[in-house]
Amino acid sequence: MGQALLRLAPEQAAVRVVAVVSRDPERLSTVPGVHRLAASELVQAPDFDVAVDFSLPDGFDRILALCVERGAALVSGTTGLEPGQREALARASGGVPVLWASNFSLGVAVLNDLVERAAHALKGWDCDIVESHHVHKLDAPSGTALTLGEHARQGGTEPRYASLRAGDIVGEHLVQFTTLGERIELVHRATNRDIFARGALHCAVRLVGRPAGSYRVRDLLD
Template sequence: MSDPLPILVHGASGRMGQTLLRLCGEADPPCRAVAGVRREVRQRVVGGVPQFSSRELQGTPAFDVAIDFSLPVAFDGVLALCLERGAALVSGTTGLSDEQRHALAAAARRIPVLWASNFSLGVAVLEELVERAGAALPGWDCDIVEMHHSRKVDAPSGTALSLGEAATRAGAEPRYASLRAGDIVGEHAVQFTGAGERVELVHRAGNRDIFARGALHAAARLAGREPGHYRLRDLL
């Protein structure tokens, strides 16, 4: 049995970071968090994992993959660290600037990188199905309906926009509708409508653990790959 994959959790104080630390040992193949990085450190060890502030990145232990769910202001630092150490980067940090996206694309010439708006494996499959349906049903109406909890501000969601990009690549012209209510984790429906018939492709998230599990899945399969800009669906 191989040793667990050493990963760095960047953004360890956030909801996703905490979930990653909790589920790391359950990943298949197994992963091991060697460190968590957060903006400020009040406790040096959390759950047996050493904690570092964002100013202490250079002092973090060796790792094969960094999983980043932080803020745009912290993204440049972890990308630079991965380049310096030749480590892979899995990131779900949203709100990146055009310059940061260009830097990520440039980094992909030297290390394997993956950025995604949603780390659900089911959504990765949904995206592929949307692209296939759009190509097979030219001229049909395409509507994307997404639902999230009442505290979510952005609309349409990043996932809905990614699904829309998949539909657009296939020649469809997606329209969007958003609903914010209660504590809905996330639901996305892509509907293709023709004369007298309708096709619906739906994904419903039951809990937020699926996103952390998907990120760990991606990290385990990205480690050791050739440099490049990967998609989650490439690693299924």
């Protein structure tokens, strides 16, 4: 994701990357005018308006603390956070704008909304979520499937899950509502991982300047 963000950032006229941070910064592309920092050097980062974080749980605390200290916004797609880290994120939202999401596809953000609305309207229908990914993906159900399931619950329906691991599938999520004699299918298919980096950059641009608070991708679609 780091390499994709660097490659795609020039597409956004409002984005100027000032630093990249990694456990192994030498592996990252060299970009003129952009500081390359090791994770241990994070506090040396120049001034920034928003941080985009796709790291690991053990790196999340430091970037969150730096954003709070500097009054900067945070966009994070780091998964596997502990309950205490989620609580820290909620506390931080009292002082800075923050957005955490398991999936930064703009299409998935719309799908979440559609699933919640369908679940609310179709009381008593069966709800099944089927997700498909490449053979190397370890977690199942996927974080996106679980988020879709949470939206189904918010609509009043308890979902069931099924997971497939095959070939090089980037990501496919099917949410199916079924009753006697009819069925509704809501599907999102990702064919390129760049959509997640583009979505994160889209959100980063629109999060800057917002009031402190906790945001969702769908809050920043416009």
